[in-house]
Amino acid sequence: MSHVVFKGAERIAAGSSLDVALAALRLAGDPSGALVLIFDPEGRQVDFDLSGGPADLTVRLEPAEEAPPRGRGRPKLGVTPREVTLLPRHWDWLASQPGGASVALRKLVEAARRQSEGPDRIRRSREAAYRFANVMAGDREGFEAAMRALFAGDDAAFEARITAWPADIAAQLRTFAAEAFGADDTSV
Template sequence: MSHVVFRGDEQIAAGTALEVALVAQRLSGEDSGPPVLIFDAEGRQVDFDLRGGPGDLAARFATVEEPVVARGRGRPKLGVAAREVTLLPRHWAWLATQPGGASVTLRKLVEAASRGSAGPDRMRQAREATYRFATVMAGDREGFEAAMRALFAGDPTAFEARISAWPDDILRQVRRFAGEAFETAPPG
């Protein structure tokens, strides 16, 4: 599920961008009721262009397929992007002594660092997604500030105690976003 649609405290739909856009389009045509809000998988509120009919929406949200490029002669492109890196002279001197050169060494260092921080990165992303969603949907609810303090302090018991009185659909979505926010990172 990449997106969810809320109308007030109620989750109306969940699914792909096109699926939720069609639901949001139908709901936004109704004059009464709270506004329709769409959230992505990172807890961000998103605004879709809902103009036109279902066919227009389908065309707008269609995935663009990459054209198949005939493989030519020579070395295959590996998706390597050249960018500038600013280092101190002693760093350049150290890189120059490494087997394979500076590029190989930097790639290895980045890979090792990204593997080592995967757990903490997931926790941070889950906390940020939870915070973004909860700010919009529960920012005026009792216990919001204490819940967010508990979220960022890594206290699942206090977090759960503060959100337990929130409406069911909001509560369920907050818990889904917070799923990895309290996992302990593997020792590294």
């Protein structure tokens, strides 16, 4: 999933934050007065500082190289120190586990992460679709019914409600909602 820029109901560009910021910059002098909106991969509307020219945008938005982690922990492994608050009985149980508390906690977290991966992905997809739809289609006919269908997982009802919406809005909404309905098309 990538950033996307809309001019009114028309999708202008999709790509990295730099790509869409450059596209929005090109639209800045457009005399039509159409609203230009940028959305991140989670469906949130974002604002970029478009001041200056393309070179200024490139400096601000190109990913910087990350500095190596510093501090306590095992920096070569990417370990960062955190605080965990548990009851004494929890610490007793963790201490009795093979490998100690750290190994037991890592195993528990990984198991919980694997177990909730599918539901979390569906929830994130629904939330992204809702955020985008709220901005781009919140005043359109069938919005409430479409959102009820989205959160109910009713693909047919969702599709029926958004077909009358502008094509680019409906297409982007389908992309955000793809995982909520079990589709694999998240390429846009």
